[in-house]
Amino acid sequence: MGKWTRRAFIGAGSLVGGGFVLGVAGVAFAPGRHGVVSADAADKGGLTTWITVTPDDFVTILVPHCEMGQGSQTGLAMMAAEEMEADWDRVRIEEAPALDAYANAYMLRAFTGDAMPAPLGRAIDYGAYRLARWFGTQATGGSLAVRGTGYGMRVAGAAAREMLLAAAAERFGVPAHECAAARSRITHAWSRQSAGFGGLAKAAAAIPAPADPPLKDPDTFVIRRTSKPRFDIPPKVDGSVRYGIDFTLPGMLHAAVDIAPVEGGRLVSVDPAPAKAMPGVQEVVELENAVAVVADSYWRARKALAALRPAYDDAGHGGVSSATIFAAFDEALGDAPEMPAEAAKVVTADYRVPFLAHATMEPMACTARVEGDRAEVWAGTQDPLNARSIAAGALDFDADQVQLTNLMLGGGYGRRLPFCFDYVDLGVRIAKAMSPAPVKLVWSRENDIQHDYYRPAAMCRYAGALDPDGRPLAVAAHYAGGGDGESLFMPYSIPDQRFDGRRAPHHVREGAWRSVLNSQHGFFKESFIDEMAHAAGRDPYRFRRNLMGGHPRFRAALDRAAEMAHWGSPLPEREGRGIAVAESFGSIVAQVAHVAVSPEGRVRVRNVHAAVDCGDVVNPDSAAAQIEGGVIFGLSAAMVGEISIAGGRVVESNFNDHRMIRMADAPDVRVEFIRSDHRPGGLGEPGVPPVAPAVTNAVFAATGIRVRDLPIEKQDLSAPI
Amino acid sequence: MPIALTVNGETRTVDVEPDTPLLWVLRDTLGLTGTKFGCGIAACGACTVHLDSRAVRTCTLPVSAAEGMSITTIEGLAPDGALHAVQHAWIDQQVPQCGYCQSGMIMAVSALLAQRPDPNDAQIDAAVTNICRCGTFVRVRRAIHAIADGGKQEGRHG
Ligand code: FES
Numbered sequence: 038m039g040k041w042t043r044r045a046f047i048g049a050g051s052l053v054g055g056g057f058v059l060g061v062a063g064v065a066f067a068p069g070r071h072g073v074v075s076a077d078a079a080d081k082g083g084l085t086t087w088i089t090v091t092p093d094d095f096v097t098i099l100v101p102h103c104e105m106g107q108g109s110q111t112g113l114a115m116m117a118a119e120e121m122e123a124d125w126d127r128v129r130i131e132e133a134p135a136l137d138a139y140a141n142a143y144m145l146r147a148f149t150g151d152a153m154p155a156p157l158g159r160a161i162d163y164g165a166y167r168l169a170r171w172f173g174t175q176a177t178g179g180s181l182a183v184r185g186t187g188y189g190m191r192v193a194g195a196a197a198r199e200m201l202l203a204a205a206a207e208r209f210g211v212p213a214h215e216c217a218a219a220r221s222r223i224t225h226a227w228s229r230q231s232a233g234f235g236g237l238a239k240a241a242a243a244i245p246a247p248a249d250p251p252l253k254d255p256d257t258f259v260i261r262r263t264s265k266p267r268f269d270i271p272p273k274v275d276g277s278v279r280y281g282i283d284f285t286l287p288g289m290l291h292a293a294v295d296i297a298p299v300e301g302g303r304l305v306s307v308d309p310a311p312a313k314a315m316p317g318v319q320e321v322v323e324l325e326n327a328v329a330v331v332a333d334s335y336w337r338a339r340k341a342l343a344a345l346r347p348a349y350d351d352a353g354h355g356g357v358s359s360a361t362i363f364a365a366f367d368e369a370l371g372d373a374p375e376m377p378a379e380a381a382k383v384v385t386a387d388y389r390v391p392f393l394a395h396a397t398m399e400p401m402a403c404t405a406r407v408e409g410d411r412a413e414v415w416a417g418t419q420d421p422l423n424a425r426s427i428a429a430g431a432l433d434f435d436a437d438q439v440q441l442t443n444l445m446l447g448g449g450y451g452r453r454l455p456f457c458f459d460y461v462d463l464g465v466r467i468a469k470a471m472s473p474a475p476v477k478l479v480w481s482r483e484n485d486i487q488h489d490y491y492r493p494a495a496m497c498r499y500a501g502a503l504d505p506d507g508r509p510l511a512v513a514a515h516y517a518g519g520g521d522g523e524s525l526f527m528p529y530s531i532p533d534q535r536f537d538g539r540r541a542p543h544h545v546r547e548g549a550w551r552s553v554l555n556s557q558h559g560f561f562k563e564s565f566i567d568e569m570a571h572a573a574g575r576d577p578y579r580f581r582r583n584l585m586g587g588h589p590r591f592r593a594a595l596d597r598a599a600e601m602a603h604w605g606s607p608l609p610e611r612e613g614r615g616i617a618v619a620e621s622f623g624s625i626v627a628q629v630a631h632v633a634v635s636p637e638g639r640v641r642v643r644n645v646h647a648a649v650d651c652g653d654v655v656n657p658d659s660a661a662a663q664i665e666g667g668v669i670f671g672l673s674a675a676m677v678g679e680i681s682i683a684g685g686r687v688v689e690s691n692f693n694d695h696r697m698i699r700m701a702d703a704p705d706v707r708v709e710f711i712r713s714d715h716r717p718g719g720l721g722e723p724g725v726p727p728v729a730p731a732v733t734n735a736v737f738a739a740t741g742i743r744v745r746d747l748p749i750e751k752q753d754l755s756a757p758i
Numbered sequence: 759m760p761i762a763l764t765v766n767g768e769t770r771t772v773d774v775e776p777d778t779p780l781l782w783v784l785r786d787t788l789g790l791t792g793t794k795f796g797c798g799i800a801a802c803g804a805c806t807v808h809l810d811s812r813a814v815r816t817c818t819l820p821v822s823a824a825e826g827m828s829i830t831t832i833e834g835l836a837p838d839g840a841l842h843a844v845q846h847a848w849i850d851q852q853v854p855q856c857g858y859c860q861s862g863m864i865m866a867v868s869a870l871l872a873q874r875p876d877p878n879d880a881q882i883d884a885a886v887t888n889i890c891r892c893g894t895f896v897r898v899r900r901a902i903h904a905i906a907d908g909g910k911q912e913g914r915h916g
């Protein structure tokens with residue numbers, strides 16, 4: 038067994054049966070020091086690992102991120118396999134279990150906006166590590182799977198390659214630097230000796246792990262930058278993949294839940310009798326803010342739940358509505374920002390966006406079994422470690438009394454991130470009431486739409502000033518509903534830029550929604566720059582472009598999107614193109630939307646062209662899919678998405694009133710990547726922010742009507758008679 | 759009350775209330791979890807199966823209404839170990855993202871193609887009204903056209 042040292046973060050050892058195991062962590066730990074015991078420690082050699090090589094020549098890569106359909110597991114495995122010179126056809130992927138050892142320190146670094154972590158062997162960021170442990174985080178979110186963890190994966194692959202090379206050199210009796218690795222074989226050309234990874238695995242396990250293995254020159258990549266089919270897809274076409282909601286145990290009971298409709302409200306009373314009289318019902322479980330029916334089948338639980346008439350209080354929020362929330366925003370924003378006295382022209386505009394639900398297609402689900410002082414939990418989460426501590430908190434347990442198995446997610450988009458585990462909290466509380474029977478809680482769609490951690494509603498008051506030549510002198514905004522450096526950033530050289538956040542708190546529960554604050558501010562800022570272009574009498578693409586001298590990456594993306602969409606070519610009446618560009622999660626995305634507005638005012642988006650600079654692209658086809666998905670997700674929000682509040686509670690309840698776009702409204706989406714050696718940026722989120730402004734800017738081009746309040750369908754866009 | 763169902767070519771007898779939606783019988787009684795729950799109000803298509811080769815949403819369909827009909831779920835779309843043309847195309851075009859909606863999507867598309875081997879875009883839009891939150895529509899359309907084109911090349915129709 039190789040030693041885990043506090044400096045190297047790389048450990049290696051042998052597997053039972055002659056295999057080789059290598060682990061790299063972005064953190065410092067020694068076996069046992071943090072109580073790290075993997076569930077399959079016996080098979081995996083007692084280490085928590087990222088890569089194993091077995092005598093059958095297969096390389097198995099453990100990926101410390103859950104798969105939400107972004108292809109992150111495949112992408113991360115490609116990064117490791119590339120450095121390792123593994124044969125991609127003989128690579129398997131496994132998801133790491135929820136254990137502290139995988140706490141991903143790098144995610145936090147990426148969130149704090151630091152540069153790429155320094156090589157693991159050289160610089161140790163104890164601060165980030167302690168933070169990661171503090172939060173118990175193992176999150177997949179913020180498009181960070183490839184940004185942060187990828188570096189660790191590369192180092193793991195490179196270390197494994199170096200050790201296999203050293204083992205081969207010893208066997209061949211030649212210097213290691215004369216040997217070459219390719220397609221899971223080490224070859225010494227001159228002496229014509231070669232050996233497969235599997236045959237070398239045992240010997241490699243005895244080589245000391247290098248602390249600082251060299252990484253490949255990107256020009257020599259053979260796996261990355263080529264499109265590889267995703268590992269997770271085949272089981273998704275034949276129904277065999279198991280999501281959290283599909284999990285089942287012998288003797289398992291089923292629970293349906295009704296939750297206090299107003300956030301913060303409590304269950305006042307409920308008469309359990311009508312439910313208890315129904316077939317198959319085992320129990321009516323009263324919780325602080327909810328009531329659950331547990332039955333021998335889910336349908337029976339739901340039917341019985343519908344027979345109950347629970348009464349809740351409204352926590353004093355009964356008077357809150359969307360109107361009162363926006364009125365408070367309006368007041369908090371105050372006067373429009375002041376503009377310089379020398380301005381020849383001043384432009385002002387207010388923008389609003391509503392709350393939005395994530396509405397993952399898989400409703401929240403959690404299976405739990407509580408037995409004495411131990412609990413087991415099965416759920417799909419974007420952060421198994423945090424979900425585990427939420428479960429432990431609900432049961433008054435220590436985290437290590439809870440074992441959490443993370444299952445495939447039927448969509449995340451930020452809904453299943455740290456501190457968004459109300460479904461786990463409810464699930465374990467219900468299971469505790471039914472102990473020791475295992476209970477699966479499945480949320481209804483109504484539960485899901487009405488009890489989300491919503492994309493914050495927001496409002497923004499912009500002002501801009503132009504000089505007599507139409508050059509912008511100043512741009513400033515007051516905003517309510519949140520904002521940060523990245524979301525407020527404008528890539529335009531405008532000398533005077535001011536942003537001022539105002540607070541107007543409300544009780545609606547909020548969270549991170551695909552692209553976080555960028556979906557609101559992307560719309561605000563890219564709408565406003567369009568309005569300034571119009572006020573200056575300039576073409577909105579050229580106006581932006583002329584201000585981008587200091588930001589060549591933005592300019593290149595903007596140019597490419599304009600080219601792809603044949604910007605400027607003539608269009609029929611009531612059709613138009615709109616352009617927008619935004620950076621989020623380290624990736625720059627420019628989009629041109631082409632819309633047609635019917636005389637009745639119906640908007641049809643014909644196509645969206647997206648030019649993306651996300652740095653080095655690991656898996657191009659899967660990257661394109663993420664951008665396509667982001668465009669559709671953002672378009673749903675822009676066209677029809679709205680969660681509204683009345684009487685303190687969410688009005689919408691299911692897909693009949695919280696609508697989504699479907700095939701008929703989905704435009705063709707074309708994606709191109711700009712060749713770039715910058716470090717990989719995110720892909721899951723950055724497709725979203727430019728969509729809404731690209732479409733509303735196009736609607737303006739088509740009709741002369743400026744949509745400043747989303748969703749678009751609220752605005753009358755019919756042709757004047 | 760026992761109800762006899764024909765699921766993926768096999769006769770299965772289930773003992774459930776006759777108003778139980780077919781969806782929950784498939785998932786919870788028969789363990790065929792490939793058919794998904796998304797909304798429960800026939801609004802999303804996640805629960806789509808074939809009932810006598812028509813695409814039907816099962817979350818609002820009482821199990822009693824399926825008695826005597828032939829039910830095909832995603833698990834039975836192709837014979838054991840093989841893949842249906844739609845499933846092949848879904849892998850070729852890398853359609854699924856999270857995948858949760860895709861059983862229903864594939865069942866809707868395969869029913870459409872059985873009726874119309876070469877649908878135009880308007881026919882696709884009318885027949886495939888499933889929700890996909892991951893936004894795979896672009897590839898769904900591409901994959902449907904690819905299947906139709908493949909069929910043409912093989913001279914099966916058109
Ligand atoms: S679950 Fe049946 S249509 Fe949505």
Ligand code: FES
Nearest residue numbers: 856857890891892
């Ligand atoms: S692939 Fe995720 S909902 Fe369609």
